[in-house]
Amino acid sequence: MSVETLSLRSLLFLGICLSIRRSLASSPELLEPPTNIAVVGAGIGGAAAAFYLRQEFGATVKIDVFEPGDVGGRLATAEMAKQEYETGGVVIHPLNLHMKHFVDKLGISMRQDVPSKKAVFDGNELTFEESDWFIVNFLRMLWRYGLNYLFMQMWVESVMDKFMRIYQYQQYGYSFTSVERLLHAMGGDDFLSLMNRTLEETMRAEGFPQIFLNHVAAPLTRVTYGQSVRINSLAGALSLAAADSGHWAVDGGNKRVCSGLLYHSKSELIQARVTNVAFKVRPSKTGPSTSFYEVNYIGDTGAGHSMYDIVVIATPLHQGKSDISFSGLSPPTASQFPGIYHQVFSVLVHGVLNTSYLGVTRPSSEFTVSEVLTVDSEDNVMYSLTSLDPVHIPSGYSRPPASSAKVWKVFSPRALSQDDLARMFLSWDSVSQTPWLAYPTYRPPRRQIPPFILHKRLYYLSAVEWAASSMEMSAISARNAALLAHHRWHEQTGRIDQEDLHTRLRGEL
Template structure:
């Protein structure tokens, strides 16, 4: 055999070994972050790799619904911005429709009276906003527009196969030092430096943060900007519930769904690459006993929060301690009530004139916000009931479950009620801390991105990032990780 032929054959063998895909990948958690990870892992690695998803409850995670009477309502993440590229694209690819919206009007409440009430006439509302807040609302559109322009850089970067080892690196790639610095100052201070008035900060910005994150303008400015973007027009949700996005992503990715809860991830010695052994518990369907099983993987994606009170997963046999996961999650209570709003409690004489959304600007008020909701599935010819109806369904966000006596203050009639009490998003502080995406080579963490801001689109970005990290690591594409950064911000 000639030397040229031998080298050709050897090169062919080496290329074949290099291009080999991992045999199996585990995704721990079936929320939007885990579902996005699985979606992009399938696109990157192809159909030969086996993808197992561990989800002991329901796919969707914190995208969930609640049943009131015979109808379902959104209890988790409920709005999607028109410029949320991935969420928009997912819905289009999966054939999911936008849910019909109905007009309403909001008001800002300080615990004693409304300081601002939206009009059913847009020009009147604009005049009222200008009268109370000056040009701040116009400047807000400019601020959000500039922020979104930088934010959208991540889509081009990820399309090119770039991945980031930490949330800091990802934010820097999106918006440079500006975005990183926005995580280190409060919303109040950031808006002040941008020239916004104290009234705007303490009313509109406070109301947005109270409704979206159950917190105040002390949260980091980047979180506050995401919250304020949720006050823009063009917001939408998925017909049948936003949980349908992760549900359909998992199906389309041909994921093997395992209804088990992972308790341990063990690093196994290997001459070539790290291997991981997952230990998990699941119920035996025949006798309802808890079984402990284990399975090995080439790559593991953790797509569930590892923060205190959120996870019981332990990591063993690693040569050095894994990165510390800091911070706690914020308690949020959604009190669902089918009944008649007590208009008189809010100083309204005509119940028909009551706002359909009430946002609070005072942290001492017993609730964060009250909003009238429509069912997830709207039949043809559906007509929404007014705020004066005893059949209207309201979602009352609060820091704790409200007592019956407190519900009785807010509603004169209560036909049905449900309480969803959960840890919905991080408890933010300023300056903020930013997590890692890399726990170990081959072991990646989606939910670190929530400490920049918790939102469906952020989780989808995090999901794609860890899929790219996995792919680039497996194929030795180091030049595709943390590109373009020359200086580092000290946090």
Template sequence: MTVLTKLMPPLSLLVFSSFLMCRFTLCEEKAPKIAIIGGGIGGASAAHYCRELFGKDTTIDLYEAEQVGGRLRTITIDGKKYDSGGTILHPRNFYMKNFTKMLELDTVDHKGGVLGIYDGKEFVFTGSKYSLVMLSKLLWRYGYDVIRLNFFIQDLLSKFSRIYDLQDQGMAFTSTSGLLKAMSPKFEEMTHISTKAALSEAGFSEKFIKELVGGALMSNYGQTTNVQGFVGSVSIAGAEPGLWSVEGGNNRVPEGLIKEAKVNLNMAVVTDITLTGKQYEVQYLNKDSSSPVKKAYDIVIIATPFHQDSKKVNFHGFPETPKTYQDFHRTVATYVRGVPNISKFGQQRLDDLPTAILVSNPNLIFNSIGLQRPVDKKYRNPDGTVDKSHPVYKVFSQEPLSDEQLGELFTTIDSKDVVDWMAYPHYKSSEKLLNFQLHDQMYYLNSIELAASCMETSAIGGRNVALLAYNRWFGIQGKIDNLPKTSGGKTEL
């Protein structure tokens, strides 16, 4: 027996012991403590994907200052509930569709409405609830722009959909710019020019941009075609048929995701985040307490927008203050149960009034007026329309409307409810996009809102920061800010 043979058992034991130690260490690393600040659709999707990636042994604490759902919430009027935040979803919103299916929630189709575009004096366009009639009217008013729009939207959605394949492959991006470029370099470029300029370059007419695109932007974001081109393009993507919402309210999605992810939900206000070595100390105030509480985490995901009207979070111990501030645009939604002043809009009968009134003139007192649908199917007709005997209209405006101003728009007002909030960023083509990664293991999910703010982009941002945290935690550098070889790195138009 050689000396080497005599040494084999001890060596084997040593190797095996080392293997066990490595396994034990990895198991320890697989269970980081994660804090998510914000319980809207972004924070809820981040919680869902963090649980999916890190496993059941990971501690996930979620902090929400007001109510789960964030900007997804409902308002009750005359015993019926209406969505008062994010209202309509696109048929190609894959994450929201998958969440709804996973949570076994029913959906409601948005159909049967009639579009009108008002310039302050008259309707420059009035559509139809019949698709063929609607198409013929669009072609008569806007000509080839209608065909061009279809190609534009399909091309946009095709490139946008690339993010789903990339995220399925575990790819993550440290910046919003990087995420947009991964879908298409053109997307990032569009954030540096106005929607008007981008669509003019694409061949759309001035009339089409002013009326149809401008009207959609005023309704969706309360802003004009001067906003950056990417968010303007996302806004007009809603022109496709098949729009939908969640039965009972879209807020049921974040509520269900948080419950499904089995997180520790804290109804509390986070006041401070302190960098202490490789961990983060989160200080918060519970709603029923005046004494602050501190807790240490390995990963922190900020999933609430920091704007001029938000609660301030103080950062301590960082080499430089993390860049999170966004200038948000004020949105006032006035819910009126009553009868519109049809004479103001040049109509003879209430039935002739469009159910969705967009404006092509940004100087009016309102941004849009829309007949609302209760979130419960039982209050809708079989064709998706609502009973006009007790109608509820939502009026979007830049500022709160006085009783005198509402009196111009309605002949009868049975009730009035107002939701006044900072709903979306103020979009400028000169705005620099923010990063998702603020520090080693601290992330700002809502940076994606400077590209475009909607339920689906928030869900995409939630999955991105979860993947980013996971890849950083386990040192998977090849899946951070890199395109997989299978794509050939080919993302150009």
């Protein structure tokens, strides 16, 4: 049997065995591990970085995680009607292996699934509404769009097959110094080119009609990124994967993964805002000079600074997202990279939906749609409208009908006015509006992506978001940074920027 025909599970198992063997054989050659490591940011990227850094460098390394706000970052919840609801990242794809590994490792349960139905709104009426029956939905899609929906799923699956290769590379300890090299390892030049073409261009070249893009693809890119089909094709493919079944979430809120990873990594959480990272060299009486990074920060008790061998930046270095400065770096690095993050609003409303706003004429008690997606139209004030379930689903829970007061999430490009609310809801008693600079504004072609390596031992996770943004992409970047930091610390370059995995596997076998 060839290596290519092995199942992913078999490859990962074999990788564990071979990694152990290589580790035992090479451990005497390793240098002394670093003493102190800093991680800036406690969202999913920072928490995963702390977890993987502990895994790579062992129990003796001190890991500090700096976070001025709540642990979880863009994974957040809000309380309404005496329940907690997700306001940030909501669902996780069934093929997100790092996130699945985290919940298994931490012993966290997946949230109980509640059946849902989708519809598409064009600003005046529903152009499509799911039934309770799969065969009915299939026939409706077939009638409207022919086999294009099936072809879309096949195209997304082909992209995901290449995407999944990163797990094999990381299982075998491979790391990459740039987003471009990481993407090339997944699927070569063709995969890398997805970054520089819009989803619209790619799908039209594949033969999809414009009406299909407007009424099927665009609603999925809008609900995922609040942007049109003119985003890059990789981010677009991940958006279209939202049409797959099997999505899941964490019982008690997705942010629990972040706090769990910090606990498991035995990191120290420092509630402070990092203001500057300075590279410094200290002379030594008995040998060569040593270098370190001085992390300066401001917390509740005032300003402070600490010294670290390795620093991982797990917060975006872009306008509106960070004001960290860097000094003493040669060559100097930018404190803010080009590009902007897209402004969206997550609006929670506890109230009774006005179904006539959606063009529905039947009684609201008969309206059982739980998620309304929208086409790219000036008439739409929202990207999506979702009937939210609490982060913990109690026993015997059933989603209230639209005729009852319940919590809705309006995903919108702007804050909703009182007039907006009055059009969308018959009544409401509480509203919570959370602005997010949630992910980059994707406008391909993108000429320059920030690097993973900012300096000798200074690493940057959020570079990966300019390819696509998700919980899993942050986890992949965190794993890559930990491997990269380990290999470069121990001067082992054999698994940096290499794409010879299958060749090596043939040799091992």
